[in-house]
Amino acid sequence: MKVNxxxxxxxxxxxxxxxxxxxxxxxxxxxxEIEKKSGGVFKFKEGTLYPILHSLEANGMIESYWLGNEGSRQRKYYRITDKGNHCLKEKQQEWETFRSAVDKILTGRLIYGYKTE
Amino acid sequence: MKVNxxxxxxxxxxxxxxxxxxxxxxxxxxxxEIEKKSGGVFKFKEGTLYPILHSLEANGMIESYWLGNEGSRQRKYYRITDKGNHCLKEKQQEWETFRSAVDKILTGRLIYGYKTE
DNA sequence: TATCTATGCATAGTTAATCTAGGTATTAAT
DNA sequence: ATTAATACCTAGATTAACTATGCATAGATA
Incomplete structure (x- = not known):
């Protein structure tokens, strides 16, 4: 990870x-994909991702199915469900709220008075 | 907290x-101040903030001093140090990197192929 | 004056998300 | 044949923030 x-x-x-x-x-x-899209900022560990996938599937947010590439190795694909899509919309709104709130504080002006010893 | x-x-x-x-x-x-500036999004708990302040002070990022309001109650003020200021600049850069990386993924296009059963 | 609310500092223990570190197995390259 | 990359998985450790307290002062209100 390039960031904390x-x-x-x-x-x-x-x-x-x-x-x-x-x-x-x-x-x-x-x-x-996440590493590529984030420009190398995010490097998910397998120990991070797989438990998340299992948890999301258990909660009905995503579904999985095994799929082989023309007789070669089997891969476990995940697709989003309607419930997951609804959850995503909520989380997108949440992210906007969060990002905006942080930026307000990082760029904000002083509200209360200034006091020093 | 209004957000996760x-x-x-x-x-x-x-x-x-x-x-x-x-x-x-x-x-x-x-x-x-944080609650006000964030528009009520962030409501820091005391159990969250005070340990952070103590930790930042132990690491030389901030300094504290007691100050009374014209003979009234004593309050423990904190001010940022040079070291803390340097740390802040790093963290500001980190926040920009992080925010940008998340947005790239939230709005990004598909890179690899599309596959379904 | 008694009581309630807001202010103000502090910390021990809990919770939970992610990481560490390991495992197994297949495929492609050297 | 060996190595590196791919591809899945999980138990246990780490750690940041929260919960739930405690103590104390100041101001308002009844």
Missing amino acids: KELLKGSTVILVLSLLDRAPMYGYQMIK | KELLKGSTVILVLSLLDRAPMYGYQMIK
Whole structure:
């Protein structure tokens, strides 16, 4: 990770659902995709992604199916469900709220008075 | 919190340092200030803020001093140090990187192919 | 004057998201 | 044949923020 990894907390699910909202993918592919799209900023660990996928599937946000590439290796693809799509929309709104709130504080002006010893 | 509290992780320190970069403040004041500036999105708990302040002080990012309001109650003010200011600049850059990377994924286009069963 | 609310600092223990570190197996390249 | 990349998985450790307290002062209100 190029950034403080704690920053990522709370953002992983929206990143995963965003990817799957555009196309079904398998886990390993998502790791590469996220790294590529983020310009190398996010490098998901397998120990991070796979438990998230399993949890999202258990909650009905995504569905999985095995698919082989013309007789070659089997890959476990995930696609987003209607419920997951609804959840994604909520999280997109949440992200906008969060980002805006942080920026307000980073760029904000002083409200209360100034006091020093 | 109006947003998933996990989103906040990794962002607390930059928020605190940003406030102190504009004026010294005491803890309770910072809680109110952050709530006000964020439009009510962030409501820091005391159990969140005070340990952060103590940790930042232990690391030389901020300094504290007690100050009374004309003979009234004593308040513990914090001001940012040079080291803290340097840290803040790094974290501002980190925030930009992070925010931009998330937005790239949320709005990004498909890179690999599309596959379904 | 008694009580309630807001202010103000502090911390021990809990929770939960991510990482570490390991495992297994297939495929492609050297 | 060996190595690197691909591809899945999970138990346990880490750690940041929260919960739930405690204590104390100041101001308002009845």
